[in-house]
Amino acid sequence: MDFSNYYQKFWPAAFLLAIMTCALACSKDDAKPFPPLSQVSGDCPINMSYEVTTAAFTQAADQDEQTELTPAEQVLAYPTFTRCSVDVCIEVNGTMSASVQMLALENEPNYPKGTIGLPVIPDKYMVDRVEINGGTATHYNSQGEVIETQILGDASSIDFYSKIIEDMVDFVPLNAEQMSWVIEGFKEAGFDMTPINDDLEMLTQPFADGSYSKVVLDKKLRVIRGQADYDPSGKLLTKSSMTFTGEAENPIVTGHKFVAYLTSPYSQKRMAMTRRSRIENFSLTKNQ
Amino acid sequence: MKNNKINFPFLRFSLIPLMISGFFITSYAQERNTVWIRGVSINSNGWEEVKSEMILRGYDFNDLMNTSFDPSLGVVAAADQVEGMIGNEGDVLGIAHDYGGIVLRDLQLQDPSITAMILDGVPNQGSSGILGAIQNDGPNSLSRAQKLVQAVNLIREGDDCNNCGFIEAFESWIDEMEGAEDFLNDVQQGSPIIENLNSPANLPSVPFAILWGSVDELSLTSLMSSRAFPSDSDYFTECFTETLYRERQEAKDATVIATINNTQGFFGNLLSAAASIIPAAAADPTQVTGIIASIGSLLSDSRDRITNQIQAIKQENAELARILRCELSNQLLAAEWQLLLMSNSALEEVEVEVQIFGDDYDECITQCGVDMAWGDWDMDLTCEEFCADEVEIGTEIITVFVADPNDGLLTRSEQQLDGAAAEPFHLIETNHFQETSRLKDVVNDAFVDLFEGGAGAAFIVPK
Numbered sequence: 001m002d003f004s005n006y007y008q009k010f011w012p013a014a015f016l017l018a019i020m021t022c023a024l025a026c027s028k029d030d031a032k033p034f035p036p037l038s039q040v041s042g043d044c045p046i047n048m049s050y051e052v053t054t055a056a057f058t059q060a061a062d063q064d065e066q067t068e069l070t071p072a073e074q075v076l077a078y079p080t081f082t083r084c085s086v087d088v089c090i091e092v093n094g095t096m097s098a099s100v101q102m103l104a105l106e107n108e109p110n111y112p113k114g115t116i117g118l119p120v121i122p123d124k125y126m127v128d129r130v131e132i133n134g135g136t137a138t139h140y141n142s143q144g145e146v147i148e149t150q151i152l153g154d155a156s157s158i159d160f161y162s163k164i165i166e167d168m169v170d171f172v173p174l175n176a177e178q179m180s181w182v183i184e185g186f187k188e189a190g191f192d193m194t195p196i197n198d199d200l201e202m203l204t205q206p207f208a209d210g211s212y213s214k215v216v217l218d219k220k221l222r223v224i225r226g227q228a229d230y231d232p233s234g235k236l237l238t239k240s241s242m243t244f245t246g247e248a249e250n251p252i253v254t255g256h257k258f259v260a261y262l263t264s265p266y267s268q269k270r271m272a273m274t275r276r277s278r279i280e281n282f283s284l285t286k287n288q
Numbered sequence: 289m290k291n292n293k294i295n296f297p298f299l300r301f302s303l304i305p306l307m308i309s310g311f312f313i314t315s316y317a318q319e320r321n322t323v324w325i326r327g328v329s330i331n332s333n334g335w336e337e338v339k340s341e342m343i344l345r346g347y348d349f350n351d352l353m354n355t356s357f358d359p360s361l362g363v364v365a366a367a368d369q370v371e372g373m374i375g376n377e378g379d380v381l382g383i384a385h386d387y388g389g390i391v392l393r394d395l396q397l398q399d400p401s402i403t404a405m406i407l408d409g410v411p412n413q414g415s416s417g418i419l420g421a422i423q424n425d426g427p428n429s430l431s432r433a434q435k436l437v438q439a440v441n442l443i444r445e446g447d448d449c450n451n452c453g454f455i456e457a458f459e460s461w462i463d464e465m466e467g468a469e470d471f472l473n474d475v476q477q478g479s480p481i482i483e484n485l486n487s488p489a490n491l492p493s494v495p496f497a498i499l500w501g502s503v504d505e506l507s508l509t510s511l512m513s514s515r516a517f518p519s520d521s522d523y524f525t526e527c528f529t530e531t532l533y534r535e536r537q538e539a540k541d542a543t544v545i546a547t548i549n550n551t552q553g554f555f556g557n558l559l560s561a562a563a564s565i566i567p568a569a570a571a572d573p574t575q576v577t578g579i580i581a582s583i584g585s586l587l588s589d590s591r592d593r594i595t596n597q598i599q600a601i602k603q604e605n606a607e608l609a610r611i612l613r614c615e616l617s618n619q620l621l622a623a624e625w626q627l628l629l630m631s632n633s634a635l636e637e638v639e640v641e642v643q644i645f646g647d648d649y650d651e652c653i654t655q656c657g658v659d660m661a662w663g664d665w666d667m668d669l670t671c672e673e674f675c676a677d678e679v680e681i682g683t684e685i686i687t688v689f690v691a692d693p694n695d696g697l698l699t700r701s702e703q704q705l706d707g708a709a710a711e712p713f714h715l716i717e718t719n720h721f722q723e724t725s726r727l728k729d730v731v732n733d734a735f736v737d738l739f740e741g742g743a744g745a746a747f748i749v750p751k
Contacts, residue, residue, distance in 0.1 A: 053645070058616060062666045071689075072623035076616070078688055079642055107683065109642040113504040114691045116630075117623045119615070120507045122522065125529040139533050148530045174563050181580050182562045188584025189591065196661045200654070205598045213598050216658050217555055224555050225654075228662040229602045236664055238605040243651050255647070257655075260609030262616070265439035266624070273612045278645045 044089035044097075050253070050282040051103065053083040054275060061261055061270040070266045075117025081105050100130040173248070179219045200225060216241070221251045236261060253282045319348040320749040321377045321401075323370060326724070327386020327409075328359045328472065330464045331418075331697060333518040333724055335385065338735060341726040346751040347739050352377055359387060363474040363481050367395040379403050381747060384410060385724050390475050393485050396492055404746035405492060406738060408499040408731075409695060409715075409723035412705040413486070414477035416631035417697045421465040422472050433462045436624045440617045449614035450535075452527035455621070457512040477632050477702070486705075495746040497710055499734050500703035501695035501718035508622050511696040514721035528618075535611050558594070561586060626691050633692040633699035640688050645681050652678040695720040710743035 058076040060066040066074065083105045088098040111118060128142040139148040174182065183201055186193050192204040199220040206212040210232030216225040226241030243255040257276040264271050324335040339351065352374050357366045370391060374380055382405045384392040389410025396402040411418065417433075425432040437459045444455070465472055474481040484490055503510070509524040517523050562583045567575070587594070627635075647655065656671035667674060692699040697720040704712060713734040715723055722728050739749040 055643075055645070064666075070624070072620060072627050075623050075627075075689055076619060078640075078686065081643065107641075107643045109640050111640055111688060112636075112638050112690045114506075114693060115638075115640075116626045116635075116689045116691050117619070118505070119619050120505045120622065121529060122507060122510065122525060125525060127533065148533045150534050174559060174566070178563070178566050179559075181566065181576065182559060182583055184580040185562060185583025185587050188580055189587035191587070191594075194661070196657050197654075200658065200661075202661050203598075205595060207595075207599060207602075211602075213602050214662055215598055216661070222556050222559050226658060227598065227601050227605070228664065229605055236662065238609050239659075239662060239664060240601075240605055241655065241658060243647060243655065254651075258605070258608065260605070260612050262443065262609075262613055264620075265442040266620075273609070273616055275612075 044285075045092050045287055046090040047088070047285040047287065048090075048283065049085075049087040051083065051085045051280045052256075052277045053081065053105065053280075054277040055079045055081050056275050058271055058273045061272040065269050068267060069264070069269055069271070072117070073264055073267055073269070073271065076271075078111070078115065078117050079109070080118060081108060095135065096132060097134075098130070098132040102128050174222075176219075183219070218244070220248065221246070222248045223251050226257075253279050253284075255279055318750070319350045321374075321380040322349045322351050322749070323353050323374060323380055323382050323384075323392070323402075324351050325353065325370060325382065325384040325388035325392050326356060327384075327388045328468065330461070330468055330472075331720065332386040332388070332409075333515070333721055335383070335724055337518075337726040338724055338731060341732055342735055342739065342749070345732075345736065347749045348751060349381070349749050352380065357388075357391065359391075359468075359471050362471050363387075363390050363394050366391045367398070370395050371399050374399060374401055377401060381406070381749065384408065386410060386720070387472070387475050390481065390485065393492060394481070396494060397485075397490055402494060404494055404709075404744075405496040406499065406735075406747065407496055407705065409501050409698060409703060409720055410498075410705075411475045411482075411698050411702050412498075413702045414479055414482040414632075415475055415698055415702055416477045416633065417625075417629045418465060418472050419476035419478070420628040420631065421462050422469040422476065431462070431466050432628060433625070434459075434466060436621060436628070437462055439624075440621045443613055443617040443620070447610050447613050449610075449617065450531045451614070451618065452524055452531060454509050454512045454524040454528060455618070457516055457524065458508055458621070461512070461515060491707060492705070495709040495744055496705070496707075497738055497743050497747060498703065498705055498708045498712040499715055499723065499731075500698075500700060500712055501715040501720060501723045502693035502700060503696065503717055503719050504693075506622060506626055506691070506694065506696055506719075508618070508625065508696075511719050511721065514719050514725070518721060518725060519727070532615070535614075558587065558590065561590075626694075627689075629694050629697070629699055630691055633694075633701045635692070636690040637687050638690050639685050641683050641685055643681070644679065644684050646678045648680050649675050649678060695723065709746065713737070 057079040058073075060069055060073075066077070083103045085101045085103055086098065088096060090096050124141060124143075124145075125147055126141055127139045127147060129140045131138050131140075137148075137150045138146055139150075141147050183193055183195075186203065192206075194202045194204065196202055196216065199218060201217045201219055203215045203217060204212060205215065212230050214228045214230070216227070217223075218225045221244050223242070223244060225244075226239065228239040229237045231237055238258070238260045240256070240258045242253055242257075244251045245254050246252040255276070255278050257274070259275075260273045262271055262273065263269070324339055326332050326334040342349070353370065354373055357369045357373075359366055361369060378401045380401045380403060382392045382396065382402050384405070385408045389405075389407040389412065392402070392405055392407070393410075393412075396405060421431055421433040423431055425435060430438065437455070440455065441459075444451075449455075473479055476482075507525060509528050510522050513522045513524040565582050565586065566579055646652065652675035653671050656665070656674055659665050660671070692701055694700065695703075695715075695718065715728065715730050715734065718725075718728050718730055723731060725731060737743070738747040741748045
């Protein structure tokens with residue numbers, strides 16, 4: 001099997017919120033109307049909504065080694081797709097409400113029954129909709145039956161959300177020269193900064209255990225583009241990145257990519273587990 | 289006396305038809321002799337459920353198996369043991385699952401009292417799955433299947449994967465098969481017993497029916513549930529998916545935070561704070577050093593927060609990676625097991641069109657630059673060369689492997705045997721351990737059809 005051409009084209013793009021929920025869900029024949037949630041409304045301090053299509057696959061980290069994987073490792077490269085609509089509301093008190101609805105997938109691959117390598121979850125346990133309300137996440141299947149109910153709302157999350165709301169400040173424009181001063185300020189403060197190109201700067205953050213992370217800052221859009229995490233020996237463990245359009249005042253997320261690496265005990269080859277998503281109709285509204 | 293003499297011919301002629309008809313009535317009305325031969329307990333849940341269901345439905349049969357046979361004797365000796373239980377009984381319908389079917393076929397060759405056979409989920413052509421489970425694969429005395437489990441456990445090592453014990457259940461199953469190598473090797477693919485039974489001279493000489501199970505999409509959690517909890521629902525799948533969703537939900541929450549922070553929070557907040565100390569008017573070049581120092585001081589004061597923010601994302605990434613590794617280990621085990629089952633069966637290659645989505649050229653160049661900065665670029669291409677072929681949305685044809693339908697242990701072709709009395713009964717969506725389950729309507733329906741004579745009189749069991 002030769003997946004190299006496919007994955008070379010498949011390279012960058014991508015987002016994660018619904019990816020985890022979407023990833024196991026079956027695509028639907030018909031898109032269902034998004035269920036109205038009283039908590040999800042324009043009155044939220046932070047209201048985020050989007051539609052996300054996610055591809056999940058695992059392949060050799062070095063694409064030239066794809067054919068050196070065991071046959072079973074190679075078939076994990078068959079991409080599986082999901083699509084869903086997400087609406088999130090973060091309340092003033094730091095609690096979150098959300099609704100995730102699976103949507104029909106256009107051009108879904110028509111894998112024959114019995115295709116080896118695809119994740120298998122019986123229909124009864126396939127998530128069709130997730131509702132998060134009052135600190136509880138409820139997963140439903142396509143028959144409207146509850147698959148799983150989960151108590152959320154751990155204190156640290158609420159604290160985190162509250163802090164995000166506190167962080168929401170009015171946008172203050174910076175020109176290129178002023179931005180360069182900020183980068184110099186980072187250096188002045190002892191941060192390890194490396195330019196990638198005119199728009200991107202990389203901050204390397206070491207940790208006490210010898211591990212470190214490299215964070216890419218987008219000076220033009222004023223967003224964090226992504227983060228790569230390394231172990232003390234310098235081996236890349238995970239990387240996540242986001243793509244945007246729009247202006248600094250209102251950056252619009254268009255994609256997300258997350259990759260985690262592992263060494264296969266079968267072939268001993270390094271493999272990349274990838275989740276990459278295409279985001280549409282992204283909206284992040286602050287109502288403060 | 290005279291009258292008696294006179295009447296005798298009358299009686300004689302009138303009784304003969306009655307006796308003849310009585311004989312047939314008796315032969316259909318009497319219970320049918322049967323032997324219900326189970327598979328080895330490692331691979332079969334036995335016949336009690338189906339027997340009970342058939343009795344409940346009114347079928348009248350006598351099971352001559354007064355005790356279970358001893359599979360550790362091997363197929364030939366086990367067949368002798370069953371023959372001893374049959375004794376002098378005749379017209380016996382043999383019904384067997386799994387290993388028991390090979391015992392029954394061997395028995396039929398030597399015992400004319402077996403007049404028909406129902407072979408349900410029987411490795412008639414030998415089992416690649418059993419071969420892979422029991423045959424040492426290399427110098428470390430582990431079988432190929434045991435190595436698969438060992439490798440999956442290596443992936444899971446340290447990841448605290450909560451799989452509800454189904455990997456352990458699978459490992460236990462494989463180990464039990466390996467421990468039964470001495471007799472299971474009789475039914476492995478290519479065994480002398482199988483070769484002998486399938487030689488033209490030794491094919492069944494009585495009517496036989498084939499029941500074969502398959503599941504469209506093999507789920508190891510469902511397979512292990514059927515083995516461990518034959519009367520229950522799908523415990524392992526239910527528990528496993530609930531755990532999966534719970535963990536994913538937690539990861540998802542963390543990602544919401546990260547996304548909003550990345551987009552609108554953390555960095556934007558720092559920049560806005562920095563902007564607040566930059567003079568609105570164009571700064572005098574001599575003032576720049578001071579401005580940078582002020583920003584540096586501000587960022588230095590925020591050092592802990594910046595570090596914590598990056599560390600929090602790092603921990604979220606690590607947790608997500610852990611979840612993906614746990615999921616991958618299960619997916620990989622299922623794929624490896626399926627391919628092992630296919631060692632001697634057809635593996636179809638099918639072309640499938642899949643959607644691809646990438647970026648426009650500029651975004652591709654940006655992402656390429658980021659990957660290079662992260663030291664994660666192993667292609668012998670520049671970003672410009674790589675991105676020249678980038679397509680935002682398109683399709684690609686890939687080739688996938690499709691397994692021969694199987695029941696999780698035996699493939700369709702392994703369960704088949706030419707010369708059956710009727711078309712094989714396909715036990716749709718029935719895994720190996722469900723082939724003797726009364727909970728599967730398709731199993732009950734097949735037996736009813738056979739007992740009613742749907743595949744011929746040889747299989748009739750009276751009511």
